[in-house]
Amino acid sequence: MGKRVALEGNEAVAEAMRQINPDVVAAYPITPSTEIVQNFAQFVSDGQVDTNFVAVESEHSAMSACLAAAVAGGRVMNATSANGLALMWEILYIVSSMRQPVILTVVNRALSGNINIHCDHSDSMGARDTGWVQIFAEDVQEAYDNLLQAVAIGESMDVRLPVMSCLDGFLLSHSYELLEVESDEAVREWVGPYKPLNPMLDISDPKTFGPLDLYDYYFEHKRSQLDAYPPAKEAIIAEGKRFGEAFGREYGLLEEFMTEDADFVMVALGSTCGAIRDVVQGLRDNGVKAGLLKVRAFRPFPAEEIAAALQGASAVAVLDRSASYGAHAGPLYAEVTSALYSYGKQVPTNNYIYGLGGREILPDDLEQAFGDLQKVAESGQPAEPVSFLGLRE
Amino acid sequence: MSRHYPPDAKWHEMERGGIIPQAGNATEYTVGGWRNEHPVRDNECCIDCLFCWIYCPDVAVHIKDESVKYQGFSSDHCKGCGICAAVCPKDCIEMVPGGEFQPDEPGQSEEE
Ligand code: SF4
Numbered sequence A: 001m002g003k004r005v006a007l008e009g010n011e012a013v014a015e016a017m018r019q020i021n022p023d024v025v026a027a028y029p030i031t032p033s034t035e036i037v038q039n040f041a042q043f044v045s046d047g048q049v050d051t052n053f054v055a056v057e058s059e060h061s062a063m064s065a066c067l068a069a070a071v072a073g074g075r076v077m078n079a080t081s082a083n084g085l086a087l088m089w090e091i092l093y094i095v096s097s098m099r100q101p102v103i104l105t106v107v108n109r110a111l112s113g114n115i116n117i118h119c120d121h122s123d124s125m126g127a128r129d130t131g132w133v134q135i136f137a138e139d140v141q142e143a144y145d146n147l148l149q150a151v152a153i154g155e156s157m158d159v160r161l162p163v164m165s166c167l168d169g170f171l172l173s174h175s176y177e178l179l180e181v182e183s184d185e186a187v188r189e190w191v192g193p194y195k196p197l198n199p200m201l202d203i204s205d206p207k208t209f210g211p212l213d214l215y216d217y218y219f220e221h222k223r224s225q226l227d228a229y230p231p232a233k234e235a236i237i238a239e240g241k242r243f244g245e246a247f248g249r250e251y252g253l254l255e256e257f258m259t260e261d262a263d264f265v266m267v268a269l270g271s272t273c274g275a276i277r278d279v280v281q282g283l284r285d286n287g288v289k290a291g292l293l294k295v296r297a298f299r300p301f302p303a304e305e306i307a308a309a310l311q312g313a314s315a316v317a318v319l320d321r322s323a324s325y326g327a328h329a330g331p332l333y334a335e336v337t338s339a340l341y342s343y344g345k346q347v348p349t350n351n352y353i354y355g356l357g358g359r360e361i362l363p364d365d366l367e368q369a370f371g372d373l374q375k376v377a378e379s380g381q382p383a384e385p386v387s388f389l390g391l392r393e
Numbered sequence B: 001m002s003r004h005y006p007p008d009a010k011w012h013e014m015e016r017g018g019i020i021p022q023a024g025n026a027t028e029y030t031v032g033g034w035r036n037e038h039p040v041r042d043n044e045c046c047i048d049c050l051f052c053w054i055y056c057p058d059v060a061v062h063i064k065d066e067s068v069k070y071q072g073f074s075s076d077h078c079k080g081c082g083i084c085a086a087v088c089p090k091d092c093i094e095m096v097p098g099g100e101f102q103p104d105e106p107g108q109s110e111e112e
């Protein structure tokens, strides 16, 4: 039986890692994810896990050690934030190219400069093309549940991809919430033992790993990597369902809140979805048909599913907690509108950039955005494609 | 048995993750053409410590009965990097200008 406890996001993630009991954790601390590794190191030193814990000298080394341990044939986990993730960049691509299901918790934090330790999504968004599955949590319960599912998704035999389980820095990592923590036995049974695929340490069947790959084979290898993402979408759905059957909390690629008959839909990632839910409820109480479309899986991007979910809307607001410098809009907006275009749906869509470097987003800001959508729908004219919520201007 | 995919292998016919399902295929990739100087060993001075053999990054130092003496270097695989000369504790290997091994040197081509 699970138990109901109050934990910070970081504590909940460390608890999930303890229950998963990975073979190797190689990590380097960085705010706001430090406590995950710190608490896990305590579990190692107290003998509560069998993990080989490698204290490395940088995040580049951390991800390199994780890659090596995964290629050798182990279940491998790690945690980082912002500049730490940036320092892993080179190896992130190699891990996904080599199809190693390394699991990385990313506690989202603004990338420098100027230096800032608070939440935004610039770190994960910068890594959106690295080939990792990316799942965002709305609250601490989801941060815990997502990490367990990340293992099952990444290790699915037809997927074998690394997974980033993302949670908002401080807003979730350092906030206490009541959550359901499942029993160690139930978690271990649900996650199951690690099944290595082509482990390098299987010396009875030697293979060549990471060879020179030029114009003669590289293109074919990259095409083969692209083939992993449709099964990854299937695995997110299947494991979310299997999780629901075991623990009563079901997950998917998206979560739709009051979207079915909604005229005005807000699309967002992460903890802000909690505030949007509240605002949507308030608007509904006043007769406004508002809805929330939470994007849980950003990679692989559920383009077709998003287009279908926005089918009936008369105006849409996409919230981006990061900017894409030099692009015409934020990254989530660019992908959502591209999905609408690709699946033949025309709907006026506004982009709001908010919350950079931990700037608060308040219900008033969200109500204002919903107000814009009503005007857009009435006039049939889209507003400014990009505007800002919570900015002094 | 071929140790790599045929040149016309399609993307879905190849192992995922860029893995080559066989090992030892570096022997099929020759770097001898990179060489602009080549190693020459003085067999009188060599003590058969095998440092050159183990340090050579291209397995181009041939060995027989645990001895490198009187064995050739591989003309196909020696890239002329000079590591063997640098690690030899007795300074028995000299890097000589020119890519070609000469027949009177103990380094003429000998393929496995
Ligand atoms: S120079 Fe020496 S170490 Fe370098 S490839 Fe040739 S034999 Fe090997």
Ligand code: SF4
Residues within 6 Å of the ligand: B041, B045, B046, B047, B048, B049, B050, B051, B052, B053, B068, B087, B088, B089, B090, B091, B092, B093
């Ligand atoms: S390193 Fe020098 S002494 Fe040792 S085996 Fe090679 S040539 Fe001989």
